[in-house]
Amino acid sequence: MKTKILSISLMALLLIGCKKGEYAESAYATADSAAVVSDDVSVAATQTVEGKQFVKTAEVDMEVKDVYGATISIEKHLISLGGFVTKSRMEAQTLSENTYNISDESSMLIRKFQNQNRMQVRVPTEKLGEFLDFINDKKVFLNSRIISAEDVTANIKLSKMEAERQAKTSTNISQLKTGKDKVKLDDDNMSQANSQKYSDEILADQLKYSTVDIYIKEPSTSVAKIPIVNTKNIDNEYKYNFFFDVKNAFVEGFYLIQQIFVFLISIWPIVLLGGLVFYFWRRRKPLANTK
Missing domain, CATH: 1.20.5 (Single alpha-helices involved in coiled-coils or other helix-helix interfaces)
Structure with missing residues (x-):
């Protein structure tokens, strides 16, 4: 009887020990999981303190593989969270631009550029951590991330x-x-x-929605090859035309003769008066010589 009781006691102790080991392992796993989450998102984005209210803002500067694709993805996820975009300015920063003539009629414009986008979005404050997690997954390289939580309780x-x-x-x-x-x-x-x-x-609006400023750009330089007209060759082709210019010169000379003729006709009183003066002067000269 005593041996039976001892066996039951040993089995109970073993079961209790196993349960404690499983509980400790489970607690460790939970703590490790929490550590991973806190590594991804700053405490400032998710913290809640009893009796305190915070206005939360964030600034993210990072490089992504594709600016356009990342922008569309971020906007769609933002809308799904109940947020909205207040500003989005996508542009290509031109790094260099050169033109190469490839034939008498055509040239190739080689433009090196870098795509970038500046966005300002509003996201529900309780979803800020989730939104920043989503953005973080799009990065190739994170330049900076600033998260602030201003205490506005007072x-x-x-x-x-x-x-x-x-x-x-x-x-x-x-x-x-x-x-x-x-x-x-x-x-x-x-x-x-x-x-x-x-x-x-x-x-109230600042408490309900957090403002996030996002600047994304591509780490590599993109190249655009744009076919254009060879303007230099066209300028040379039409810069001088001998036969056309000779014809114009002849016509312009004819017009010049017409203008001179019309001008002389318009001053006929002066010509007539000058002729009369010359005529009488010639008549008086022989008379003076006779005397």
Whole structure:
């Protein structure tokens, strides 16, 4: 009987030891998994602190294999998370450009360029970590990533106190006698209340959506071969045409003779007067010689 009880006790101890070992292994695996996640995303993007509220922003500068493909992929994933794009400027930065003549009629423009895109997106704050994880998978090389979490808890409390103060001020103004001063005070208080509501709306939007500035570019230089017209050869071909220029010169000379003839006709009174003066001068000269 004692031997049986001892055997049962040993089996129980072995079972308990196995369970503890499995639990310890499971706990270690969970901790290791959490470490992997925290390596991928900064704590600033996912942290939550009781009694605190944060306005979160991020800046990502990285190189990707294909700027256009990465942009489309990022935009689609952003929309699936409930976010939206506020700015996207894709452009090709030209590094060099040369033209080579390959025939009398055609040339080849060789342009070396690098594609890049600057984006600004808004993503739901609770999805910021997931979105940054997705972007991180698109990188070839990460130049920089800046994540900030600004504590705005005090700003929210101040906003509530200001709203209470304005409400109390409005009540006090309503108890005053009607007059110009009352109207001015009421108008000023309402203007302050509107400004405060506007600030509250902006802050609420910043808390709900995080702003992420993304700059992506391709690490390698792309080359574009663009067929163009050989403009230099065309200029030389039409720069000088002997027969055409001779014909134009003949025509222009004929027009010049016509213009001179028309000019002489237009000054006929002067020509006639000059002729008469010359005629009488010639007539008087022989008479002078006779004397």
